[in-house]
Amino acid sequence: MSQIMQTTALLEMSITCSIVLIGVLQITLLKEFPFVAKLIFVTLFTNVFFWPLGLSMELPLAAYVRGATGDLSIVTLLLLWSTLLPTNKANPIGFRLAIAIVAIAFYPFALGFGMIDPYAWGYGSIPFLIGVVLFATICGLVNWNKGVWIIAIAIIAWAAHWHESTNLWDYLLDPFLVIWGVSTFFGLLYRKRRDKARSGYLFRAG
Numbered sequence: 001m002s003q004i005m006q007t008t009a010l011l012e013m014s015i016t017c018s019i020v021l022i023g024v025l026q027i028t029l030l031k032e033f034p035f036v037a038k039l040i041f042v043t044l045f046t047n048v049f050f051w052p053l054g055l056s057m058e059l060p061l062a063a064y065v066r067g068a069t070g071d072l073s074i075v076t077l078l079l080l081w082s083t084l085l086p087t088n089k090a091n092p093i094g095f096r097l098a099i100a101i102v103a104i105a106f107y108p109f110a111l112g113f114g115m116i117d118p119y120a121w122g123y124g125s126i127p128f129l130i131g132v133v134l135f136a137t138i139c140g141l142v143n144w145n146k147g148v149w150i151i152a153i154a155i156i157a158w159a160a161h162w163h164e165s166t167n168l169w170d171y172l173l174d175p176f177l178v179i180w181g182v183s184t185f186f187g188l189l190y191r192k193r194r195d196k197a198r199s200g201y202l203f204r205a206g
Contacts, residue, residue, distance in 0.1 A: 005164065009071055010050060013062040016072060018045035019080050035086045042084065071163050073174040074154040082146065092144050093188055098135070099181030102173065122167035129155070132172065 022041050026032055033041070049062040057064075082088050110119040121128035132151060139147030151172070157163070158171040165171070 009066060009163065010060060010062045011046075012072075012077060013066045013069075014046045014049035014060070015042065016077060016080055017049045017062060017065055018042045019084060021045055023083065035084070038084050069176070070174075071165070071170070073177055074157045074162070074171045075150055076174055076177045076180075078150045078153060079177075082150075089146075092142070092147075093185060094142070095139070095144070095147060096181045096185035096188070099173075099178060100185050103178040103182060106169075106173070107178070119167065119169055122169035124168075129168065132168070 019042065022033065022038060022045070025041075049065075050060050052058065052060050079091065106118050108114070109116050132155065136148050136151040139145075139151065154171045155168070158166075158168045163170065
């Protein structure tokens with residue numbers, strides 16, 4: 001079972017690295033690849049990351065990446081993988097705000113600043129699980145169905161012990177997701193403020 005889990009984790013990381021590489025290529029070339037081209041690139045790059053290539057490397061490239069980053073949360077994986085879909089839309093700003101708030105509240109306490117240890121809630125705390133389900137319900141109420149599915153799959157993966165960790169937090173949150181959520185949230189606020197300022201300048205009298 002451990003071997004199956006390790007292989008699955010390497011495959012996940014290989015796919016994730018492939019999608020990140022495709023994103024970098026699109027940004028560099030200033031071009032959105034067609035869906036079929038993305039699938040071809042993912043298949044090609046995943047094989048490159050998954051299989052040992054020799055060249056004095058005993059392990060696949062994905063194993064070295066995983067050794068540096070650890071397992072990513074299911075939420076991060078699904079958000080990244082969903083960028084391949086032709087119908088993928090930008091994630092709501094409210095979701096990014098929620099990540100920023102949770103990170104500010106979670107990480108200091110989890111690192112020992114205070115008497116509360118929220119990380120311990122991830123080991124089967126019913127109130128915490130209810131809170132996560134309520135958050136998924138809110139996503140549904142605001143018509144962000146992708147968020148509902150992502151959180152639902154994360155909970156199912158945790159219940160099935162898909163990764164080595166048995167803590168629900170590790171399936172919902174990781175530092176890379178926090179960095180993305182906080183940076184993109186404040187980036188959106190900055191762009192909105194900049195656009196508003198430009199609009200005011202353009203329509204200023206005189």
